[in-house]
Amino acid sequence: MERKISYAAAIGEAQAQAMDRHESVFICGLETDGERGIFGTTVEPCKKFPHRVFDMPLCENGITGFGLGTSLAGMRPIMVHARIDFLMLAMDQIVNHAAKWKFMTGNAFNTPMVIRTIIGRGKGQGAQHAQALHSMFAGVAGLKVVMPASACDAKGLLISAIEDDETVVYIEHRFLHPIEGCVPEDYYKVPIGKARILTQGSDVTIVAISHMVIEAQRAAIELLKDGISAEVIDLRTIKPIDEETILNSVSKTGGLIVADVGQKICGVGSEIVSLVMEKAFNFIDVPPVRIGLPDYPVPTAIPMEEQYYPSWINIVSEARKMMGKNLGKIESGVVATRNFQGPF
């Protein structure tokens, strides 16, 4: 029997095990040492290494620069921010400094730092606490960006990120924290830059990102009832992107849907569609589809918020259209947003 733990606990375990192995690893961020431990993700490391988990002042740009400095001096900081929105205050140190230091010094230094952050959603958190800005980071030369969707990958990718000698932006999704999965107890790595095929299929490829992986898996089950065989790929790493896995799959299925938790316009979906059009054009049978957020900020009132987010239903309907099957109304399920009860 494999052990099951939550995504949040897997993150906690990864950090604690890395801290146990490497003296240089430490955690910092506002209330990382608190009882709540950033949605439970820093509770275990804090219990085991209380002197290596630091509460911080509210200074996101400063924290990033301090972390960069420690990494230049041989430490391996894990910086934690409870929302990706807060990272907008740290852009100078992330984009202009951390991402570039190694390159512009001709590899004189490594910058082994992990910036952990979370995409929020649900219960009216609104325009400043529920943004999904990962494509912004993916657009910056010098950054690696990972977005695990399962507990097992959450642990393995975090360990890879911690051991990586460059700056890795590690992006969680608030809806994933409570979801349990099989997680090996040992210290293991999931390679950065490798996507994972979750369901084999022959009709259409669904490349899904972060929480949309859950939605895509649900969609694949529904599609099977319609006689549509979908191949679901969990992208796992946004940059460097796993071109090979995507191109191989699309060459086989001839159809592509990208389901992202972020925006449709200038999003990761745009990048993947471009990639496929450039390198697998001859294999594509139907125009690819991007599923993502609309081009306006998320409203707070519940009906507006629910309407804002795409779900498995959108994936099913796009896949049916693609396959030329008009099978009528999709029986609707519980909307993920309505399920979320906090804490914020």
Add this chain to the structure above:
Amino acid sequence: MDKILNDLAYAMIRIRKVEEKIDELNEAEKVKCPTHLCVGQEAIAVGVGHNLLQKDYVFSTYRGHGHYLAKGGDLKKMMAEILGSEKGCCKGRGGSMHIVDPDVNFMGTSALVGGCLPAAVGTAWASQMKNEKRVTAVFFGDGAVEEGIFHESMNFASLKKLPIIFVCENNFYAVNSPIEARQPLGADIYKRAEGYRMKGYLVDGNNVLDVNKIAKELIDNARNGDGPSLLEARTFRWCVHVQHYNETLKRKEELINWQKRCPIKNLGFSSLEIVKMSQKINLEIEELLN
């Protein structure tokens, strides 16, 4: 003076009752967005708000219900917004953290710590450029002082002698993180003004008369072209940071002492008078919720 005292007390009780109602609606799962209540901190909003004119600007934070009401914001529209209605002050798009009322120049609130400081400075700058004699008051917490933008805003406001007052509500906590974990011991917030050649004052944030008195002076100064100032008002938040959060043991212990210094009870009104005012306000709230 009695009339003023009465107005101040009434305004504080009104904020308290509204916050209690929101808390109740929260418990009943009727509120559909994060709400940050200001129970215990009412004296600062009221003491400052009382001295502002309708044309004056106010910016605040996610903990902004009190500032909004003290500036004359529309309670009905605020409640509708919190309850997720299109009739709300942001048409259901902002929720509790982004309330606004342009009719009284309540310009908005940010859910990012320190987020409103530069825009507040900007309104003061515009007021100066247009020679309008409008003053800006910007409210923020002790945590915001740690952000770079606080220093950028203070520097520029002082450089240009802008008509703004920076009101720091020091409640000693950022969520559950105590100020000792975030700022050097003895580095009083109001003293930071000195480095920018700005006037800095400390006031008991639980004493509405004191806040009212000093706010009047600072707002008058700003209006007369004497430049900006920083007011540190010390207080304590009585409720959890946001719904679903737990209190720490340390906060629970401190709260007992702070509750003895209730800004409303310590004004000298009899319990009967307070009950009477509360009843009137509760009626107003019930009516607008129906």
